Amino acid sequence: MLFNTQTARFVPNRSIVLVGLMGAGKTAIGKRLAAKLGLPFYDADQEIEQAAGITISEIFARHGEAHFRAGEKRVIQRLLEQEIIVLAPGGGAFMDADTRALIRERATSIWLRSPLPILLSRVRGRTHRPLLNNGNPEEILQRLAAERGPVYAQADIIVDGSEDAPELTTQSVLKAVVAYQPPRKVNVDLSTAKYQVLIGTDLLARAGALMADVLPQRRCVIVTDETVAEYHLAALTRSLDEVGIVYSSIIIRPGEASKTVETWSRLIDNVLAERIDRRTTIIALGGGVVGDLAGFVAAATLRGLPFVQIPTTLLSQVDSSVGGKTGVNTRHGKNLVGAFHQPLLVLADTGTLATLPMRERRAGYAEIVKAGLIADEDLYRWCEANGSALLDGDATLLAEAVERAVRFKAEVVADDEKEERSEGGRALLNLGHTFAHALEAEIGYGGGLLHGEAVATGLVLATQLSALLGFCSGDDVSRIAAHLDSVGLPTRIAGLPAEQLLAHMKQDKKMRDGKMTFVLTRGVGKAFTSRDVTEMAVRQTLLDFGAV
Secondary structure (H helix, E strand, O other): OEEEOOOOEEEOOOEEEEEOOOOOOHHHHHHHHHHHHOOOEEEHHHHHHHHHOOOHHHHHHHHOHHHHHHHHHHHHHHHHOOOOOEEEOOOOHHHOHHHHHHHHHHEEEEEEEOOHHHHHHHHOOOOOOHHHOOOOHHHHHHHHHHHHHHHHOOOOEEEEOOOOOHHHHHHHHHHHHHHOOOOEEEEEEOOOOEEEEEEEOOOHHHHHHHHOOOOOOOEEEEEEEHHHHHHHHHHHHHHHHHOOOEEEEEEEOOOHHHOOHHHHHHHHHHHHHOOOOOOOEEEEEEOHHHHHHHHHHHHHHHHOOOEEEEEOOHHHHHHHOOOOEEEEEEOOEEEEEEEEOOOOEEEEEHHHHHHOOHHHHHHHHHHHHHHHHHHOHHHHHHHHHHHHHHHOOOHHHHHHHHHHHHHHHHHHHHHOOOOOOOOOHHHHHHOOHHHHHHHHHHHOOOOOOOHHHHHHHHHHHHHHHHHHOOOOOHHHHHHHHHHHHHOOOOOOOOOOOHHHHHHHHOOOOOOEOOEOOEEEEOOOOOEEEEOOOOHHHHHHHHHHOOOO
16 A cells, blocks of 8 residues: 555555445445545446346346356456456355455455444345345344354454444545555465465454464464463454354463473363364464464374464564474473474564563564574674664564564475475574573573573574684674674673583484584575584683683
């Protein structure tokens, strides 16, 4: 959507489709809206009648509703494949899944939601409404409202109608269209799964509408933690109620200490107690701990349940929610028990980040920096220029950062879905992680060091190790450390024992044939994997940055 600078008139870059029950005012408002926007207006029913040469009522009488719906779908497709328009389809058009998908792809949909008494007053006595001709209009409208309301609620925008003049309702619709910001979309295309990551504000309030056509059935189990439930669970459940998705909730204690085999086992028992079946979806509402746990529950329960990620921290939005890695920690190390299990959909609502403490936002930011350091020098320079403003809450920068980081990760995951390549590929996402996991294991999961903070320190250590081995310049180390310092992220080890850290690294899941595997760098945006790293060099790196 944009404004024409010469006429000061708002100009949509997508068609607008008005949906709703008969009597909602789709044609009356659609004509006025089209005039204000300078767009052509089409009434799908009129187009069908012109093409058929008979009325809608006659089509129903001669050929039945199924024949009419097939023709309606063809007409809507033809209209939306041409220029940008305002379209008013019949009340039943949006009920067809294929038609909804077409409208979602090519247009912005608006549900004109009106109270039943208003609708009844507008349609009573009209004989051209075939669905009203075989019974009590009030009872028929009540039934249609109950059937169609949850589907109409999947529209991009909802505008409540009233007894006001059509001109006033049109102004409300225009205002909503101008304000509407569609979510950013990143496609994750894998050999075993394809799904979208949607990024933007207010997605949580629209979560039910966004996932309704993706779920195998309208039933789910929400897994969240106590902190997230307080802030966001009500918004999610309201959105599910709007579209008729039945749900139950399981709430765990927050923090890394919950990411255990014991918690995972209890969650599976709780999920099974809900008498779910293999089409029941698990929804992970929370940060990385909730996402990893709920994803692993979905992977194991009934040998695999559908799964939706709704990440609520910056770290989980840019990293753990994308790519299908799930799992739990053990006393031997981080994420040593788990499975690959891809979600059906990821909803990254950047508005939820406003409830995060600054420390949590910084921790997530480390993963965005990491993406740039691996293979996107332009992204890293963008971070240096915008990192502080992003962390201060600039909504546009936040959304752009999440999109860029997710797009980068989606490309890496598509190239190496299950981290099977011995060099490069998905393994590159572990830049800084061998050091980070050792720091977390030594301090204790949930023991005062956030994962993103450990990654920030690990990025500096990995670059220092690369410089020590002659792969990059010491200036790279200074540059990266200076940027991370400037946004308040740790870059040094706080007096931890080097030998203990080395011992943790030797238990890392990336060990191969007794050798530690590291992701190193030849400079910003030039990461590579290496197993040719001596223990002496790693020890020296640890000592250079504060280990004892």
